[in-house]
Amino acid sequence: MTAKRPRKPGTLVGTLGRAPRKWLGAVSTPVFHASTILFPTVAELLAAMHGEHDGLTYGLHGLPTVTDLQNAIAELEGGHAALAVPSGLTATTLPLLALTKPGDHVLVTDVVYGPTRRFCELHLRRLGIEVSYYDPLVGSAIEREFRANTKLVFVESPGSLTFEVQDVSAIAAVAHARNALVVIDNTWATPLFFRAFDHGVDVSVHAATKYIAGHSDVLLGVIVASAATFPALHRMWTDMGITASADECFLALRGLRTLATRLDRQQASALKIAQWLRERPEVKEVLHPGLPGARGHALWKRDFKGATSLFGVVLHPVSETRIAAMLDGLELFSMGFSWGGFESLIIPTFPERSRTVTTWAPGGPCLRLAIGLEDPDDLIEDLAAGVARLTA
Ligand SMILES: *Cc1c(COP(=O)(O)O)cnc(C)c1O
Numbered sequence: 001m002t003a004k005r006p007r008k009p010g011t012l013v014g015t016l017g018r019a020p021r022k023w024l025g026a027v028s029t030p031v032f033h034a035s036t037i038l039f040p041t042v043a044e045l046l047a048a049m050h051g052e053h054d055g056l057t058y059g060l061h062g063l064p065t066v067t068d069l070q071n072a073i074a075e076l077e078g079g080h081a082a083l084a085v086p087s088g089l090t091a092t093t094l095p096l097l098a099l100t101k102p103g104d105h106v107l108v109t110d111v112v113y114g115p116t117r118r119f120c121e122l123h124l125r126r127l128g129i130e131v132s133y134y135d136p137l138v139g140s141a142i143e144r145e146f147r148a149n150t151k152l153v154f155v156e157s158p159g160s161l162t163f164e165v166q167d168v169s170a171i172a173a174v175a176h177a178r179n180a181l182v183v184i185d186n187t188w189a190t191p192l193f194f195r196a197f198d199h200g201v202d203v204s205v206h207a208a209t210k211y212i213a214g215h216s217d218v219l220l221g222v223i224v225a226s227a228a229t230f231p232a233l234h235r236m237w238t239d240m241g242i243t244a245s246a247d248e249c250f251l252a253l254r255g256l257r258t259l260a261t262r263l264d265r266q267q268a269s270a271l272k273i274a275q276w277l278r279e280r281p282e283v284k285e286v287l288h289p290g291l292p293g294a295r296g297h298a299l300w301k302r303d304f305k306g307a308t309s310l311f312g313v314v315l316h317p318v319s320e321t322r323i324a325a326m327l328d329g330l331e332l333f334s335m336g337f338s339w340g341g342f343e344s345l346i347i348p349t350f351p352e353r354s355r356t357v358t359t360w361a362p363g364g365p366c367l368r369l370a371i372g373l374e375d376p377d378d379l380i381e382d383l384a385a386g387v388a389r390l391t392a
Helices: 009-015 043-050 066-078 086-096 116-127 139-145 167-177 228-238 244-256 259-278 297-303 321-327 376-391
Strands: 081-085 105-109 130-134 150-156 183-185 201-208 221-224 282-287 308-316 345-349 364-369
Touching: 009 259, 066 081, 066 221, 066 244, 081 086, 081 228, 081 244, 086 116, 086 150, 086 183, 086 201, 086 221, 086 228, 105 116, 116 130, 116 150, 130 139, 130 244, 139 167, 150 167, 167 183, 201 297, 221 228, 244 259, 259 282, 259 308, 259 376, 321 345, 321 376
Parallel strands: 105 130, 105 150, 150 183, 183 201
Antiparallel strands: 081 221, 201 221, 282 308, 308 364, 345 364
16 A cells, blocks of 8 residues: 555644544534543443543543544644643643743743733742743844753744744754753644644644634633653643633634635735735835745745734834724724634734833834735725825
């Protein structure tokens, strides 16, 4: 028999994480609501107690809807195994807690998601773990930031306000030479557009709340781990009792089925809109690594399989009142935190406020757009009217 060509991601999102024959032929794994699992005999109960039972043991330790999602995401990304947790924030913070101990030092990108940073500042420090921040564009020069006790490097690429692309392979090479682990927040790219484990990452985390679930109605995180890091993460996940619910995993599995299709469309729409914005006289710069000529494009092209639909815009200097006039009057774009859903969003951002070791001075105020599944021409019309209000 000849070896089969590996299936493509667009197919895998539909085939992974389901087993109709196990569930009376149902295409999708049902939602399992169970805490107690019953054992018919003492022998089986004792086997479960000793971890020698291969069925379910207790709801907290893995229900089929949850494990199907975990296995699907782990396989899509090429990791060893995955854990589902109640939010993206749990996914970013649990590895920081599980993979460090008092006296260790953690290096964190200066453009890290704000709540992850606050967790480091308040909780890692309180536990006696040193934290310092590094320039996301540092590449292999991150070596200079290492201390004798550096155990973990936290990467987020691209950053979700300013979209710096990190040289993850270079950072991972330095980290591994120093016996440190690399954890990436891979929410922007999803497992489809950045194969974190091919770039030397040890743990890849996702706010499945965003593109994977895709409909702005789910809070969920997924932690994908290498074989070496999985046991410590699984230990912490079990001991904190922090599984995601079967309902949320069901919705994320449903979202996963259309992830590749949605991302194709959202990628194309976002590029079209980014290109249109770049030509506008009111726009100073478009922050979109998938856009030729934009910051980070070369590295993005080297490492990524696609660009999702979240990007930034730097406007020429204009008052906050005019920006409010632009945004308040939009009809298709809404304003709200989060992104990755089917609906387009836009917000003003203030990236200079959240960093400490790098400066952000692009020469004008920033906006962030999340492009949804609407027709891009309608979105452009909405934006055109908005941009006209900037100077009205
Ligand atoms: C939204 C987000 C998170 C957190 O996800 P929640 O499910 O909202 O907790 C983590 N990282 C990034 C980059 C995000 O955008």
